Amino acid sequence: MFKIRLHGRLGNQLFIYAFARKCMEKYGQKVIIYDRKDEMDKMWHSHLDGYNLHPKINFISDRKKFMKMNWYTKILYRYDHFRTKNKSPREKHETQKKWLYYYIKNGLILFTDGYFELPDKVPSNVYCDGYFQSAKFFDDIKEKLLLELKPKEEHTNDEKQFIEQIKSTTSVCLTVRLGDYIGNSTHQVCTAKYYINAMKKMKELYPDCVFYAFSDEVEKLKTIFKFDYPIIYDSGKSKDYMSLDVMSYCKHFIISNSSFSWWAQYLSTHEKKTVIAPSRWYAKDVPTDIMQDNWILMEC
Numbered sequence: 001m002f003k004i005r006l007h008g009r010l011g012n013q014l015f016i017y018a019f020a021r022k023c024m025e026k027y028g029q030k031v032i033i034y035d036r037k038d039e040m041d042k043m044w045h046s047h048l049d050g051y052n053l054h055p056k057i058n059f060i061s062d063r064k065k066f067m068k069m070n071w072y073t074k075i076l077y078r079y080d081h082f083r084t085k086n087k088s089p090r091e092k093h094e095t096q097k098k099w100l101y102y103y104i105k106n107g108l109i110l111f112t113d114g115y116f117e118l119p120d121k122v123p124s125n126v127y128c129d130g131y132f133q134s135a136k137f138f139d140d141i142k143e144k145l146l147l148e149l150k151p152k153e154e155h156t157n158d159e160k161q162f163i164e165q166i167k168s169t170t171s172v173c174l175t176v177r178l179g180d181y182i183g184n185s186t187h188q189v190c191t192a193k194y195y196i197n198a199m200k201k202m203k204e205l206y207p208d209c210v211f212y213a214f215s216d217e218v219e220k221l222k223t224i225f226k227f228d229y230p231i232i233y234d235s236g237k238s239k240d241y242m243s244l245d246v247m248s249y250c251k252h253f254i255i256s257n258s259s260f261s262w263w264a265q266y267l268s269t270h271e272k273k274t275v276i277a278p279s280r281w282y283a284k285d286v287p288t289d290i291m292q293d294n295w296i297l298m299e300c
């Protein structure tokens with residue numbers, strides 16, 4: 001049995017689901033995801049409820065039942081937490097990397113950042129905790145993920161019209177993450193210069209392209225960024241997973257350093273898409289393997 005804990009908002013949760021889905025496929029084990037609904041946190045909720053996920057992926061809201069482990073696995077889990085508590089992201093990564101396969105043999109996958117190669121065999125019970133932000137974990141099951149990560153509900157009429165507009169043009173999805181990125185020492189907002197240069201590059205590649213802007217704060221975006229090209233703004237009224245689906249219909253992408261916008265380009269099925277992304281994902285030294293080989297990277 002694979003047990004895995006959710007973290008973050010929609011983008012992070014999709015990475016965790018995709019990793020869990022890959023583990024189910026590779027090892028043939030039952031998967032249980034702790035959705036944290038029993039936590040007294042008004043800022044938290046499971047963003048995966050809006051999808052038709054694989055029926056063998058199960059969810060649990062009882063933390064005590066979810067955290068049941070044998071005594072030695074629990075000691076290792078607590079020891080890792082103690083050992084990495086005050087370390088920098090880089091130091092934590094190196095420590096977890098050093099102990100990774102020993103932990104796996106004892107039923108733990110603890111890997112906060114970056115990519116590692118999944119072993120051929122794992123124990124019958126495994127507890128996982130991490131963000132698993134790399135397409136390398138699940139690229140080989142992408143076609144299955146594309147089917148499962150479609151919203152349960154139908155789009156509203158306004159969303160359908162917006163999708164048709166996007167499909168009828170050489171559309172470029174431009175995403176700007178604001179909100180909790182403003183003043184954040186780890187995740188910072190990409191500069192206006194980054195977006196201006198990226199839009200210029202897109203115009204060189206696709207002179208007839210049309211820019212569609214998406215953001216967690218659309219109205220604020222209109223006031224703080226001045227773009228050199230005409231731009232069509234999303235309404236900002238859609239549910240997060242519905243908005244992500246709308247974005248995925250675009251043909252090309254200028255993404256921010258956000259897992260949400262990462263998934264917009266990944267879920268796109270346009271065969272010849274161009275993706276422009278920030279050359280640095282984090283403001284700090286955080287190990288990452290989130291960039292993809294076919295992206296165009298620009299200073300941010």
